[in-house]
Amino acid sequence: MTRGRFLFVLACIGALVAAVETLRSPDVSAAVVAASMLATTLRFATPLTLGALAGMFCERSGVANIAIEGMMLSAAFGAFIVAAMTRSLAAGVVAGMVVGATMALLHAWLSVTLRVDQIVSGTVINIMAAGVTGFLSTEVVRRKAIEGAGLLPAWRVPVLSDLPVVGPIFQQQPIAWATLALVIGAHFVLFRTVWGLRVRAVGELPRAAHAAGISVQQTRYAAVMVGGAIAGIGGAYFTLEAVPVFEPMMTNGRGFIALAALIFGGWTPAGAWVASLLFAAANALHINAQQFGIPVPSQIVGMFPYVLTIVILAGAIGRVTPPAAVGQPYVPD
Amino acid sequence: MKSRRELILALGAVPILAACGGEAAAPAKAEPTKAPAAAAPTTAAAAPTKAPEPTKAPAAAAPTAAPAKVLKVGLVTDVGKVDDKSFNESAWNGAKKGAADVKGESKYVETQNPNDYKKNIQQFISEKYDIIVTVGFLLGEATIEAAKANPGIKFIGVDQFQEKAVENLAGLIFEEDKAGYMVGALAALYSKAGKVGAVLATDVVPPVWRFGEGFRAGAKASKPGVDIQIVYHSDVGPEKTFDDPEWGKATALSMIDKGVDVIFGAGGKTGNGALYGVADRKDKGVVAIGVDTDQWNTVPEAKAVLLSSGMKIIDQGVADIIKAVSENKFKGGNVLGKVGLAPFHDLDSKVDAAVKTKLEEIRKGLDGGTIKTDVKPAKG
């Protein structure tokens, strides 16, 4: 992500907060509103960021991923059901990662080994996830009256979370914290490790990478599955961190907003994170403005991420360049 | 159902419909407070509001309803499932109960796509069902069409206001604005901080809008100056607005951040999300109010913080109409179902006697027409 766009995004978020500040009712202090809005933004940004990171590992290795939604949805279900059966939330999170990685394995097998078109493979996963989770939630969860295992408890930052105004920001749950760590970790892995270099190489110049002795297929498998596991954490967020239930289609298109964030962020971890924050801030604005009786046309807010992404793709605020080999199966000579 | 027996407040039918409908006639009397509602199932609201139709005795005209035969009740959900802890579930419970009461049988078809309304209703018609229940106002048009084409079958349209009465179609409707008003009053009177909030699904759906605006009116009237925060979830497309618990929770938390201490969650799973959000912050003394059914029973995770629920007694309403069909007392047109507050359950001791008295006054006022919610039937 270019510096210009970073500044653009920061300016946008600032403008959103400022908008709420000016609109708010007088009896709530400005600091409280700002802190609350940031807390909401962080909350909404969590699944978007995780989805975008999932897509990033996948696409950086040259495998297009429109199946973030399907991976998150199936992982949300897997995490819920395993947590409910074992009564262990940690097991649930692990299960979410396993399910996410398994869906990713299917994606990799189809698109890397069988060289099925990657978009088709993604479509298969999305339809499959919707159907299977809907079916199982009816036939298993409803029939057996399975009850959820509850939610991951908030991890409070000592001292900071007790501060009067900014307290809410420091009372996030584990997955929200893990997301921040993952952004930093992903950046490090991608740009500072040999494996990250390999992933980028097979995504940009698979032939050259192959010539340099890197196994294109293995690297892609690994990257796609790492991405799937991250999407799995994003799925677990829905059923173990947000609400203690699974509902059919509960990811509600956030996998596609995550895809938009990935593109907007120029396929970098920090960029994806900032873009997720921006999209989340738009939603937070919508909620906060309504709380103070200001009608913000909801459709405008709803369109915001997608329109911005198109604008970016049209090259209006600095062009984005996808990994060169994304979408192309690699055929070894 | 337990919740029904424990009803402490039940709003009777009130003739607002006479004004706009023309067909809706004199409503039944309001029930006395603390009347065991379940014991008097066919009185009050569930009694059809239209004068008896002597022509076309249903059993005779209906090709399917031979006296010795088992009454078959079919239910078509709106997009969603019969275990949504909300209105589809409540209607299905009513259909099951109604069918069981008359020793009939019941089946459902869950709608997956709005394009399937007609087809799903048709399914029960072609299987010669005696009663078809359709749930949700979006099925209104398809239901009217089906009813006109099949005079021998009785239809029950939940949340479907009937402009012109079709004699074999009963529109079971509710005054959500009154339920919302009661909830708003309770919230405002209970709130220590003087701040109340409502987390709702999209305002495009009239029952949701009436709940929300009723809430606003009730809170404002019973405690002038109270801070009212109302947020509708309209930015995800209509088919998703009821299915977004994560959003509901985040919105509730955002309100709690700003000192709101009573939150009304209304709108399917989105509203349930708000209840989860409040449960998450129970250490702060915030409480939640549910919707449609007594959610103390359907959302166990929120039991400890659930102050009450703004109920539409859909299940009893549906069951009563089914019973009326079996007794040949069915009449078409609008049928006003009961609305009211659910019991306070675990928090009963926290509600002051003065608040309870005031709520009772408000209920009487709404019943008698001395209190008006001034909420339009739909937004815009």
Add this chain to the structure above:
Amino acid sequence: MPPERPGAVVRLDAVLVPVLAIATALALGGVILWAAGPRFEGSYLGIGFVAEAYLSLLEGAFGSRAAIVDTTLRTVPYVFSGLAVMLAFRGGLFNIGAEGQLTVGALAAAWAGFSLDLPAIIHLPVVLAAGCLAGAVWGGVAGLLKARTGAHEVITTIMLNYIGGQLASYLLNGPLRDRSPLNVIAQTPKIAEGARLPDLLPGLHAGVLLAGIVAMVTWFIVWKTTTGFELRMVGANADAAAYAGVNVVRRMTWALGVSGLLAGLAGAVQVAGVNYRSTLGFNIGYGFDSIAIALLGRNTVSGVVLSSVLFAALRTGATKLQFRTQVSADIISVIQALVLLLVAAEQIVRWLYRLRAADAVTQAPEDGATAAIPPSPAGGEG
């Protein structure tokens, strides 16, 4: 067309794999149904339950006159949107935006239908044309972005789907909303009588004929015109096409525009023939279904038509299946996903049934090509 020897082999193969894929998907679906059903109750193994489920699916789709009409009505929009995806595929482009194009097509058609006051003879064509135009614009934007900036059409069409959905929500709650006092739904007023498609048979509108005509026209354009030839050249190998003098950029924009036009027509026909208005939410699911239809039909016109019938039948029969078995209709989505999976990864089917691998064309192109088109016999129906 009289089959020539080599062509016949290719064609047999082209039919065999999808048929086997469908059969396999249904078999797997049967296993799932069996697992969900009342098995092992006494001596009851549950096989009968699966049979009953599938028989009710079949009966629900074709078992009565009404069922056949309903299946046909559902086939019509699928044909248009399936052709839309197919046409783009032929040009090497992935139109994942049929849903958005269909949405705006329906909006425009409904607007033209209720707001314009025209004689019947031209009103219907205007309504259909409005739908086509809106769809073409929606698809064309993606095409233009692709041509001008290289923005991948998959991404832009996904984004345009969501924008279209929000636009519909805005218009149907605002400017285009039916303002009659009793309307409480986000929908337009009904279109004028003269703007509606007439019924061929009771309940069956003339859109069926239109679908047939459009299918033939599409076939003609793609396989019998210079434009179509250029389109397929671009799809097969954009570099070679450019070398041969094809204006690749213009052809891509054209392809997505026409693709959008067809999807928009699907929306317009639903408005003019079935709903007589545009309602929020009626478009759900068409986007992914049409991709599956195009792939299952192996990007041929006849294949798209047959796949449309299959998908329509699955959706139509789902109600009876659910009614009889009280098993969640989500099973249909699972079966559809399996069909798509097996068609896309036909190696699985070949391996399962020990079929001889087909020619090289069944593999996705090597890296370097712009888009990997799923397998289809070269030449298709030409």
